[in-house]
Amino acid sequence: MGDEDLLAERFEEHRGQLRAVAYRMLGSLSEAEDAVQEAWLRLGRTDLAQVRNLGGWLTTVVGRICLDTLRFRGAHREEPLTDTFVPDPVVTDLGRVDPEGEALLADSVGIALLVVLQALDPAERLAFVLHDMFAVPFEDIAPIVDRTTAATRQLASRARRRVRGAQPAADPDLGRQREAVEAFLAASRAGDFEALVAVLDPDVVLRADSGPLVTGLAASKVARGAETVARGAFLFRQYSPHARLVLVNGAIGVVTAPEGRAMSVMTATVANGRITALYILSDPERLKRLDLPTAA
Numbered sequence: 001m002g003d004e005d006l007l008a009e010r011f012e013e014h015r016g017q018l019r020a021v022a023y024r025m026l027g028s029l030s031e032a033e034d035a036v037q038e039a040w041l042r043l044g045r046t047d048l049a050q051v052r053n054l055g056g057w058l059t060t061v062v063g064r065i066c067l068d069t070l071r072f073r074g075a076h077r078e079e080p081l082t083d084t085f086v087p088d089p090v091v092t093d094l095g096r097v098d099p100e101g102e103a104l105l106a107d108s109v110g111i112a113l114l115v116v117l118q119a120l121d122p123a124e125r126l127a128f129v130l131h132d133m134f135a136v137p138f139e140d141i142a143p144i145v146d147r148t149t150a151a152t153r154q155l156a157s158r159a160r161r162r163v164r165g166a167q168p169a170a171d172p173d174l175g176r177q178r179e180a181v182e183a184f185l186a187a188s189r190a191g192d193f194e195a196l197v198a199v200l201d202p203d204v205v206l207r208a209d210s211g212p213l214v215t216g217l218a219a220s221k222v223a224r225g226a227e228t229v230a231r232g233a234f235l236f237r238q239y240s241p242h243a244r245l246v247l248v249n250g251a252i253g254v255v256t257a258p259e260g261r262a263m264s265v266m267t268a269t270v271a272n273g274r275i276t277a278l279y280i281l282s283d284p285e286r287l288k289r290l291d292l293p294t295a296a
Helices: 003-026 029-044 054-076 099-107 111-118 122-133 138-145 149-166 174-190 193-199 226-235 237-242 284-288
Strands: 091-093 200-209 221-224 243-248 251-256 264-271 274-281
Touching (some): 003 111, 029 054, 054 122, 111 122, 111 149, 174 193, 174 237, 174 243, 174 251, 174 264, 174 274, 193 200, 193 226, 226 237, 237 243, 243 264
Antiparallel strands (some): 251 264
């Protein structure tokens, strides 16, 4: 085996973690893969004699690439990410337990947390993701964000407070999640408005991301309150027979695919038997790029 093959083999050992870091930072599966590929290219241009801990080095390199990507987004986006933005979901079959499915779930993190992370300042996000999620020391993060170690620790602390304050309470039990989501779908299929309201928390928040090109009733929106969210679901009840349960970032979710063509991916936050938050991605262009199980 040549030197390049050995290097590639060592890189592959760390690919899963690198992809996980990039996904948490960017909320985009395709951009996460691009960041990992860029790290590989940079590795090929680096004198390995100067790298004592390859995994740690690669993780900080991916962090720096992601930080640059976020800053580029902020500088060149005509409009900032809105409250309706929903990150790319990691979707797997509900009964999938094979190694590939487990690897995908290992790379995932809840959509609710990803939404909160997207609202953080890029430097805060980097400090929180690298330190709190991947145990990278603050002294290794500080040069990336161009701050002292103490200031970097403060970035992570500030991000941690925002994450704790913004994440909705969630029931981790898949069985109870499934009961609530199935009740929501059953009420929608039956056209039972009162049953829809009953399965929703009074303060439920719906975030629907349809992308910039969709207008009308299906346009991106944030809706609050059980009756408001139920009215929205009621308008689209004709599509509920095409919905199937899946795992979305490790939680119960739904792919709706009329005639086998993905129309939306939805995941719910469930607490005390009721749905407290709904996240829907229905951007046609982004859905095309996702590997979604759509067959009945």
